[in-house]
Amino acid sequence: MIGRIRRYFNDLEDRQRIAIALAKGARMATRRIDPGDPASWEFSAFSQNGEDGVLDVLRSQLRECNRTFLEIGASDGIDNNTAWLAIAEKYGGLMIEGDARKSARARRLLPGYALAIDCVALFVTRASVADIAARALHADPDVCSLDIDGNDYHIAAALLDAGLRPKIWVVEYNAAFGPERRVSVVYDDAFNFTAAHPSQLYYGVSIAGWRALFAQRGYRFVSVERNGVNAFFVDPACFAPGFLDGIRGLDYAENRFQLHKFRAPWSEQFQRIADLPLVEI
Numbered sequence: 001m002i003g004r005i006r007r008y009f010n011d012l013e014d015r016q017r018i019a020i021a022l023a024k025g026a027r028m029a030t031r032r033i034d035p036g037d038p039a040s041w042e043f044s045a046f047s048q049n050g051e052d053g054v055l056d057v058l059r060s061q062l063r064e065c066n067r068t069f070l071e072i073g074a075s076d077g078i079d080n081n082t083a084w085l086a087i088a089e090k091y092g093g094l095m096i097e098g099d100a101r102k103s104a105r106a107r108r109l110l111p112g113y114a115l116a117i118d119c120v121a122l123f124v125t126r127a128s129v130a131d132i133a134a135r136a137l138h139a140d141p142d143v144c145s146l147d148i149d150g151n152d153y154h155i156a157a158a159l160l161d162a163g164l165r166p167k168i169w170v171v172e173y174n175a176a177f178g179p180e181r182r183v184s185v186v187y188d189d190a191f192n193f194t195a196a197h198p199s200q201l202y203y204g205v206s207i208a209g210w211r212a213l214f215a216q217r218g219y220r221f222v223s224v225e226r227n228g229v230n231a232f233f234v235d236p237a238c239f240a241p242g243f244l245d246g247i248r249g250l251d252y253a254e255n256r257f258q259l260h261k262f263r264a265p266w267s268e269q270f271q272r273i274a275d276l277p278l279v280e281i
Contacts, residue, residue, distance in 0.1 A: 014109050017078050018087060021045045025088055028053060036246045038223035038232070046083035049227040051170055055081065055143055058168050058222070058234060061243045068137045069093035070166065072124055072155065073147035077106025077117075081145035081170050081230075092116030092137055098123035098148065124148060125189045126158045133162040140165050140235075147172040147230070150191035153184035153205035153213060153281070160217050167238040169219065175228045175255035176269040177206035182281040184209050199262075202273045207231055207252050209281040223249030227256045 025045030031053065034040040041057040042050025059065065067089075071082040074095035085091035087110075095110075095117060097103040103121035110117050118135065122128060133139070144159070144166035146152055152172060177183055184205040185191065193203035205213075211221050214233045222232040222244075236244055254266055262269050 010105060011109060014076070014078055014105065018083075018109075018113065021078070021083070022088060025052065025084060028056060033057060035243070036248050038247065038249050039226055042225055045088070046078060047081050048079065049229045050225045051081045051145075051230055052084045054223070054225060054232055055085070055168065055170065058232065059142060061239050062142060062167060063238055063240065065142050066138045066140065067091045068141040069143040069145070070096075070132070070136055070141050070164070071143075071145040072096045072132070073098075073145070073149070073172075074103075074106065074119070075099075076102040077110050077119060081147070082143060085143065086110060086114040086117050090115050091142070093118075093141065094132070094135055094137070095119045096122050096124060096132065124155055125151070126154060126187070127189075129155065129158040129162050132159070133164055136164060139163055140167060142166070143168045143170065145170045149193040149203045150185065150196075151187055153209055153279075154187045157213060165235065167235050169214070169233040170230050171210055171233070172204055172229055173207040173210055173224070173231050174201070174204040175207070175253065176201045176258060176266050176273070177209075177278075178266050178270060179206075179252035180208055181206045181278075182208045182212050183278040184281060186277045186279055197273055197276065199269075199272045201258070201269055202276050205281075212281045220244060221249065222247055224251070224253050226250065226253055228253035228259075229255060229257075 028043045041054045043053025045052045069082045069085050074080045074097045100121040107119040196202045219233040220236045224231045
């Protein structure tokens with residue numbers, strides 16, 4: 001009984017969150033965009049750091065669209081990088097979340113707003129990547145978002161090895177690793193960043209590490225967003241060269257949340273985890 005009541009009030013709250021996000025998103029078309037400056041593209045309706053706006057511009061420049069997405073680390077289906085695509089744009093796709101309760105919350109709510117969304121409760125490992133590839137509607141979804149606070153580098157590499165080739169990637173990077181180190185945390189099937197170190201700074205991959213991986217796979221770096229959380233990469237074959245050549249992206253930004261939390265720049269943040277093992281990329 002208590003569980004049903006909790007779910008009822010959660011659903012009311014989530015509908016209100018969606019209404020607020022859609023109202024915010026209605027202003028996205030009115031922002032002034034400089035085609036060469038990704039900072040001007042940023043806008044947040046459902047996303048946390050301007051990703052909705054950046055993805056909106058990048059999607060508008062695709063030569064061909066299949067209107068599908070893949071998100072790993074989808075949270076409750078609302079507070080993520082693809083909710084705008086699912087709810088406002090009616091994209092189809094796959095939202096994967098390791099927290100079963102959050103995934104169930106998304107599964108209850110999204111069918112009332114979206115057309116073809118699968119919400120899957122799955123803690124993603126290298127071994128489960130083949131299942132994800134099999135579930136994907138297309139091997140080349142328009143957008144792939146990856147944010148799992150841990151094995152991100154290893155999972156992205158495994159997805160590419162499994163034959164998936166998204167047109168646009170949005171991936172979280174760990175700003176505490178700095179702008180130049182090409183490093184990732186060591187792969188661990190059961191990685192949990194909240195338990196890995198008391199600071200919760202030991203997670204994920206550096207921006208230089210991402211750039212190395214995606215360059216090796218034929219992708220092109222676009223920019224990071226100004227809050228220092230996510231980076232964007234694209235398959236250049238899917239875009240007109242003139243558009244990509246004119247972009248003046250931001251190479252690196254401090255993570256604003258971490259900067260506020262620790263009151264110290266990335267170099268001092270890194271000292272807290274400098275003795276932990278890292279994989280050189």
